[in-house]
Amino acid sequence: MATGAIGSNHQTVTTGANFIPEIWSDETIAAYKSNLVVAPLVTRLNHKGKKGDTIHIPTPTRGSATAKAANTQVKIQGDTHGVTNLSIDKHYEYSVLIEDITEVQALSSLRKFYTDDAGYALAKQVDTDLLNLTEGLQGGTVGGAAAASWEKAYIGSTGATLYTGNSSNAADITDAGIRALLLKLDDADVPMDNRSLIIPPICANDLLGINRFTEQQFIGSGDAIKTGKIGQIYGVDVYISSNCPTAAGNSDTDRVGVLLHKDAIALAEQVGVRSQTQYKQEWLGDLFTSDTIYGVGEMRNNAGVAFVVPGS
Numbered sequence: 001m002a003t004g005a006i007g008s009n010h011q012t013v014t015t016g017a018n019f020i021p022e023i024w025s026d027e028t029i030a031a032y033k034s035n036l037v038v039a040p041l042v043t044r045l046n047h048k049g050k051k052g053d054t055i056h057i058p059t060p061t062r063g064s065a066t067a068k069a070a071n072t073q074v075k076i077q078g079d080t081h082g083v084t085n086l087s088i089d090k091h092y093e094y095s096v097l098i099e100d101i102t103e104v105q106a107l108s109s110l111r112k113f114y115t116d117d118a119g120y121a122l123a124k125q126v127d128t129d130l131l132n133l134t135e136g137l138q139g140g141t142v143g144g145a146a147a148a149s150w151e152k153a154y155i156g157s158t159g160a161t162l163y164t165g166n167s168s169n170a171a172d173i174t175d176a177g178i179r180a181l182l183l184k185l186d187d188a189d190v191p192m193d194n195r196s197l198i199i200p201p202i203c204a205n206d207l208l209g210i211n212r213f214t215e216q217q218f219i220g221s222g223d224a225i226k227t228g229k230i231g232q233i234y235g236v237d238v239y240i241s242s243n244c245p246t247a248a249g250n251s252d253t254d255r256v257g258v259l260l261h262k263d264a265i266a267l268a269e270q271v272g273v274r275s276q277t278q279y280k281q282e283w284l285g286d287l288f289t290s291d292t293i294y295g296v297g298e299m300r301n302n303a304g305v306a307f308v309v310p311g312s
Contacts (some may be wrong), residue, residue, distance in 0.1 A: 008025045027112065028275045028290045031119025033238035037228040037241045038058060038130040039123075041196040041260060045268035047088065055268055057084040057299065071302070088270050088295035092125050094118040099285035116145060118290040122273055127243050129296045131198075134258045134266055135245070137304045150256060153182065153306035156203070163247065163254075163308040170247070170254040170308045171205050180202050181259045182234060189301035194262040195236045200244035200255035203309055207238065227267075246311065254312030264304035268295045 059082040064237060066075040095116050098106075113118070136142040140152030153163045157171035159180025171177075178197070185195065199207070207213045213233045228239040247254040271293035278287045 016235065027115035028109070028119045028122075029273050031116040032123045033119075035123035036121045036127060037239055037243070038127045038198060039065055039237070039267055041198070042130060042262050042264070043238070043266040045086070045266055045310070047268045047270045048272060050270065053088050055086040055088065055295070057086060057173040057266070057297075058082075058085050066141055082298065084183065084299055086266055086268055086295050086297035088293065090129060090295060091291065091293045092122060093289055093291035094121045095287065095289040097283060097285045097289045099283065103286065112234045112286060115290075118275070118288075119273070122290060122292055126240065126267070126294065126296075129243055130265055130267060131241070131243060131256075131258070131296060133296055134256070134260065134304060134306050136298055137264060137301060137306055139301065140306070142196075150245075150306060150308060151307050153247070153256060156206075156307045157258070159184075159305075159307060165248050169253060170310045172206045173257070173307070173309055174206075175212055177307065178233060178259075180209075181307060183237070184305050185261065185303065190233065190261045190263075190300075192302045196260050196262075197233065197257070198241055198244065198260060199236045199238065199257040200309065200311075201242055202242055202255055202311060203257055204240055206309070207231070207233070213238070247308050254308050255311045256306055256308055257281070258304055261300070261303040263300045264298065266297050266299050267285045270294060290295050 002131060042252075047055060057128075061079040061081050063077040063079060066148050068074065079272045083089060094117070096118075098110070098114075102110070103186045135150055135153070138152040140150065149165050150163050150279075151165065155163055155169055156173035156177045158174075159177035161169070213231060229237055229239055230240050231238045244258075245256040247256050257299070269292070271291070273290060275288065275290045277289075279285075279288050
């Protein structure tokens with residue numbers, strides 16, 4: 001027969017907290033996906049579970065049609081195709097150790113904060129690496145010296161005048177500027193579909209003054225706002241990102257946007273976002289870590305073009 005006072009000495013969710021599994025991983029992945037802006041707009045290469053640190057991507061050369069004359073042989077296409085090498089060299093993590101006393105006394109919202117924050121931090125890092133890579137579009141140099149920063153980007157007002165770095169000739173985005181940027185992709189035979197215009201927040205106010213944008217503006221239901229989509233112009237989806245790079249010039253406050261086709265840049269994930277927990281007896285706490293392994297690379301140099309606008 002059981003003895004002891006009823007309602008005492010029971011194992012509760014508090015006393016048994018260290019034996020209760022938690023859904024850290026699912027929560028972090030959800031937060032990660034909801035905070036990605038650029039990654040869904042580029043080519044995704046699934047390298048999960050595969051070995052190696054480099055992906056070799058064939059880069060075919062387009063052939064051309066040849067007139068067929070009577071009594072002559074056909075012309076055999078004999079182009080030499082290239083290859084693009086994408087290195088998987090990025091490994092980022094987010095860790096926190098929650099001591100037992102904190103686990104016992106804190107609200108459950110503490111865990112939710114860390115899972116959300118881990119997802120946000122990793123998503124921001126992936127987007128940062130992708131956006132920084134756009135400096136190399138149109139023949140630019142990624143990570144160049146300040147004086148040459150974004151030297152192949154154009155100013156937003158014309159889409160045709162190159163940004164001059166430290167002398168800061170950045171100008172607000174205009175309808176004419178957007179059309180000039182689109183023309184660069186058109187002239188390079190970049191497909192009309194799967195194009196995206198990624199802009200810093202300062203540009204949103206300028207776009208609202210462009211009739212073409214307000215006439216075509218449409219935000220669907222569901223995840224549109226979560227992914228940063230704010231509308232459409234000339235058939236191109238417009239996304240806003242506070243993570244857009246800062247260019248050298250005007251006291252380093254000029255902001256960079258990009259008109260991008262998904263074939264311009266690739267993201268290869270070897271290990272998607274994963275979360276692990278381990279009880280550390282020497283610290284009397286749970287160690288929570290989320291990490292991801294991936295690589296980014298340029299695939300088609302003329303399939304995107306960056307532009308610079310003033311930061312204020």
